[in-house]
Amino acid sequence: MDVGFRSVGTIILTLISLAACSPKTTTSVFNEADYGSQAACAGKALQNRYIVQWEDGHFTVETATTVDKFKKDFLEPNLKNVRKVEYDRVVQFERNTDIVKLADVDPTDYWGQDMIEASSVWGENVFGQNIKVGVIDSFVDTTHPQLWSNIDYNTAEIPGNGIDDDKNGYIDDYAGFTFISNPGTGTAVSDHGTHVAGIIAADSTKGYVKGMAPQAKIVPAPFIDGENGGSIGDAILALQYVSTRGVKIINASWGGAPCMQSLQNAFVELNNKGILVVVAAGNEGTDLDYSPDYPAAFNMANQITVAAGTPSDMMVHWSNSGFHLVHLAAPGVDILSTITNKRVGYMSGTSMAAPFVTGAAALLWSDRPQATAVEVKTALLRSVDVDPARQYKVQTLGRLNVRKALEELRKLVP
Ligand SMILES: [Ca+2]
Ligand SMILES: [Ca+2]
Numbered sequence: 001m002d003v004g005f006r007s008v009g010t011i012i013l014t015l016i017s018l019a020a021c022s023p024k025t026t027t028s029v030f031n032e033a034d035y036g037s038q039a040a041c042a043g044k045a046l047q048n049r050y051i052v053q054w055e056d057g058h059f060t061v062e063t064a065t066t067v068d069k070f071k072k073d074f075l076e077p078n079l080k081n082v083r084k085v086e087y088d089r090v091v092q093f094e095r096n097t098d099i100v101k102l103a104d105v106d107p108t109d110y111w112g113q114d115m116i117e118a119s120s121v122w123g124e125n126v127f128g129q130n131i132k133v134g135v136i137d138s139f140v141d142t143t144h145p146q147l148w149s150n151i152d153y154n155t156a157e158i159p160g161n162g163i164d165d166d167k168n169g170y171i172d173d174y175a176g177f178t179f180i181s182n183p184g185t186g187t188a189v190s191d192h193g194t195h196v197a198g199i200i201a202a203d204s205t206k207g208y209v210k211g212m213a214p215q216a217k218i219v220p221a222p223f224i225d226g227e228n229g230g231s232i233g234d235a236i237l238a239l240q241y242v243s244t245r246g247v248k249i250i251n252a253s254w255g256g257a258p259c260m261q262s263l264q265n266a267f268v269e270l271n272n273k274g275i276l277v278v279v280a281a282g283n284e285g286t287d288l289d290y291s292p293d294y295p296a297a298f299n300m301a302n303q304i305t306v307a308a309g310t311p312s313d314m315m316v317h318w319s320n321s322g323f324h325l326v327h328l329a330a331p332g333v334d335i336l337s338t339i340t341n342k343r344v345g346y347m348s349g350t351s352m353a354a355p356f357v358t359g360a361a362a363l364l365w366s367d368r369p370q371a372t373a374v375e376v377k378t379a380l381l382r383s384v385d386v387d388p389a390r391q392y393k394v395q396t397l398g399r400l401n402v403r404k405a406l407e408e409l410r411k412l413v414p
Contacts, residue, residue, distance in 0.1 A: 024079060024080075025079075026071055026075050026076060026079060029075070029079070029082050029083065029084055029085050030050075030071070030075060030084075030085035030086075032067065048063055048064060048065060049061055049062070049063055049087070049088035049181070049231065049233055050062045050063070050064065050070055050074075050085055050086070050087060050088065050233075051085065051086045051087075051088050051232065051233040051236060051262040052074075052082055052084075052085050053082070053083045053084040053085075053262055053265050053266075054081055054082060054083060055080075055081050055082065055083050056081075057083075057269050057272075058240065058269075059233075059236050059237060059240055059262070059266060060237075061088060061181075061231075061233035061234070061236075061237060062074050083265075084261060084262060084265060086260065086261060086262045088231050088232055088233040089231070089232050089257060089260065090182060090228070090229040090230065090231060090232070090256075091224075091229055091230055091231075091232055091235065091254050091255060091256045091257045092224075092229040092230075092254060092255070092256045093137075093138070093190075093192050093224060093229075093253065093254050093349070093351055094253050094254055094255050094280035094281070094282050094283055094349055094350045094351045094354075100191050100195070100339055100345040100346070100347055101334065101345055101346035101347070101348075102343070102345045102346075105336065105344070105345055105346055106336075107208040107336065107344055108208065109334070109336050110210055110336070111311045111331065111334075112330075112331030112335055112356060113210050113212070115311075115313065115331060115399070116330065116331065116356065116360070116399070116400045116401050116402050116403075117401055117402060117403035117404070118210070118212060118360075118363075118402050118403075120402075120403040121363050121402050121403055121406050122214075124367075124406075126363050126366060126367045126406065127213060127214050127215035127216075127363070127366065128201065128212070128213025128214065128215050128216030128359070128362035128363050128365075128366045129215045129216075129366045130366060130369065131213065131216045131217070131248050131249070131362040131365050131366045132152050132216070132217050132218075132219055132245065132246050132247040132248060133200055133201065133213070133216050133217070133218055133219065133247055133248070133249045133250070133251065133358060133359075133362055134218075134219045134221060134238075134239070134242030134243070134245070134247040134249070134250040134251070135176075135193060135196055135197050135200065135218050135219070135220050135221065135250075135251050136221050136222075136223060136235060136238045136239055136242065136250060136251065136252050136254075137192055137193035137196050137197075137220075137222060137223075137224065137251070137253060137254070138189075138190040138191075138192045138193035138194075138222050138224045138225065138226065138230075139178075139189055139190065139193050139194070139220075139222045139225075139340075140176070140193045140194050140196075140197045140218065140220035140222065141194040141338070141339075141340045141341075142175045142176075142220065143342070144194060144198070144338045144340075144342055145206050145207055145342060146198060146202040146203050146204075146206045146207040146209050146211070146338050147194070147197055147198060147201075147202060147203070147218070147338055149203055149206070150201045150202070150203050150211070150214070150215070150216065150217055150218055151175050151176070151217065151218050151219075151220065152176075152217035152218060152219045152245065152246075153174055153175055154166065154168075154173055154174050154175075154245070156168075157170075157172060157173055157174045158172075158174070159172055159174035159175070160172055160174075168244065170241065173241075175220065176218075176219050176220030176221050176222070176242075177221055177238075177241050178221075178222050178223075179221060179222065179223040179234040179235075179237045179238045179241070180222060180223055180224070180225050180230065180234060181231055181233075181234055182224075182225065182228055182229065182230055182231045182234070183225045183228070189226070189340055190224070190225065190226040190227075191339040191340050191345070191347070192224070192253070192347070192351065193220065193222055193224075194337075194338050194339050194340055195335075195337045195338060195339055195345070195347045195351075195352070196251060196253050196337075196351060196352070196354075196355045197218050197220065197338065197355075198211060198337035198338030198339075198344075199211065199212060199335060199337045199352060199355035199356060199359060200212055200213060200216065200218065200251060200355045200358050200359040200362065201213050201214060201215075201216040201217070201218050201359065201362070202214065202337065202338050203215075207338075207344070208336065208344050209336060209337050209338050209344055211359065212355070212356060212358075212359020212360055212362070212363065212402070213359040213360075213362035213363050213366070215366075216359070216362040216366070219242045219245045219247055221238035221239075221241050221242050222238070223235050223237070223238045224254065229256075230254070232257050232260055232262070232263055233262075235252075235254070235263070236262060236263060236266045239252075239266050239267075239270060240266065240269070243269070243270055243273055243275055247275060248274075248275060248276065248361075248362070248365050248373075249275070249276045249277075249278065249358050249361045249362055249365070250270065250275060250276070250277045250278070250358075251278050251354055251355050251358040252277055252278065252279045252280065252295060252354070253279075253280040253349070253350070253351035253352075253354045253355065254280065254351070255279070255280060255282045255293050255294065255295065255296050256282070256293060256294075257293075257294040257295060260294055263294060263295055263298075264294070264295075264298050264300075267295065267298055267300045267302070267303065268300070270302060271300055271301055271302040271373075274302070274372060274373050275302060275373060276302050276303075276304065276361055276373040276376055276377060277295075277300070277302055277303050277304075278303075278304045278306060278354050278355075278357045278358040278361065279295050279296050279298075279303060279304070279305045279306065279354060280296065280305075280306060280349070280350035280351050280353065280354040281296050281305050281306055281307045281308070281319060281320040281321070281322070281326045281350045281353075282296050282319075282320040282350055283308075283318045283319065283320065283349055283350055283351075284318070284320055285317060285318045285319070285320065286320050286321075287320070287321050287322050287393070288305070288320050288321070288322035288325040288326055289322040289323060289324045289325050290322075292325065293320070296320065296325070296326070297322075297325045299324075299325055301373075301374060302373045302374070302377070304327050304328070304357055304361075304377055304380065304381070305322075305325060305326045305327050306326070306327065306328060306329065306330050306350060306353045306354040306356075306357050307319045307320065307321055307326050307328070307329040307330075307332075307350060307353065307392060307393075307394050308329065308330070308331070308332025308333065308348075308349065308350045308352070308353040309329040309330060309331055309332060309333070309353070309392065309399050310332075310333045311331075311333060311334070313385075313387065313390070313399060314390050314392075315329060315392050315393055316332060316333055316348075319332065319350055319353075320350065321392075321393035321394060322393070322394065322395075323393060323394065323395055324395060325395075326393075326394040326395060327377075327381055327394060327395050327396060328357070328380065328381060328384050328392070328394055328395070328396045328398060328399065328400055329353065329384075329392040329394055329398070329399040329400070330353040330354070330356040330357050330360075330399060330400040331352070331353060331356055331399075331400075332348060332349060332350055332351075332352045332353035332356075333348045333352075334346045334348055335347060335348065335352040337352070356400060357380065357400055360380060360400055360402040360405060361376050361377075361380065363402060363406065364376050364379060364380070364402075364405055364406055364409045367406060367409065367410070368409050368410065368413045370413060371409060371412070371413045375409065375412050375413055376409065378408075378412060379405045379406075379408040379409035379412055380400065380405045380408075381395070381396050382396075382405075382408050383401055383404035383405040383407070383408040384396045384397070384398030384399055384400060384401060384404075385398050385399050385400075385401045385404070386398035
């Protein structure tokens, strides 16, 4: 199987180098044929929005009423400086149910943190100090008593005055920045982002939830409002934003992007900046090696893709898997974390498993700030717990153990 993957890679590289030698045209940077013409690319497209990557690597999202107008008014005049254009599309959260479980919640249920031996790391005064984490998700309730002190506030920005005080291109980005152009229906605010943020960095001294890295700082960059999903273009803008805010790690608990070269290019930009991206494998119960889904299946050097395990330390049936493309498992069923309106509740999904790995990476990096993203990833993957009787269907066959991961990183980075 490995040989097969390598030969596919060789063909792609050849095509790219040929394309680089040809003169650039509107058709070569914007292949409209990918729009709805391939079954694998049949994601819901947002037809009036175009993701543009410029030759210097940065991204914008452009709008136009028709594709002809876009090409004539935007693409042709800017062609020299544009590297790639794609239609924008919709992606969804990787959660198993839309419902937060509030009944039968045990507010002292730390099965996930216990299984991966987090308290052993906390016992060494390793809490994620000085590490910033980007949460690309839905709204994060920064007023939650367990979260407000662990938000990375941009103190050069005065909130709420409608002015970009620090001139970084984002107006009022005091507690992160919002990138939502595909609004949800109804009025309910999704708890997803608040729950994910709490698993990573809830302040365990201020309530029930034990965040993995309780002194790390979150940079919220919401791009999904709720049940309608969010736009890939907004996700890319959010990834780009947090990368300018000094984050070492980004949590991406969403997926379902079909054939998105732009999103992969955005991951390449993050890789160039040494940022680690932790991605939820998805909850369709499929094998990503055979039915790839993005960003989970990008397989970038700076990427970790996470499956979900149960309290009995087995792969949960709805978790996506893959011996090649999914790296490890982490707790993902009935996970206690922060939700809106100052509450706590359970949620389940690979969306909940990924932030355990994100928080573990923050712990490791705070202990070895000089480590590279690849070293942190290597330590996390080399140190998983493997039970021969019930191996996970993932590359490492095992489940996160943050105590062993820290030992491994200290060997790698003495
Ligand atoms: Ca600003
Ligand atoms: Ca301001």
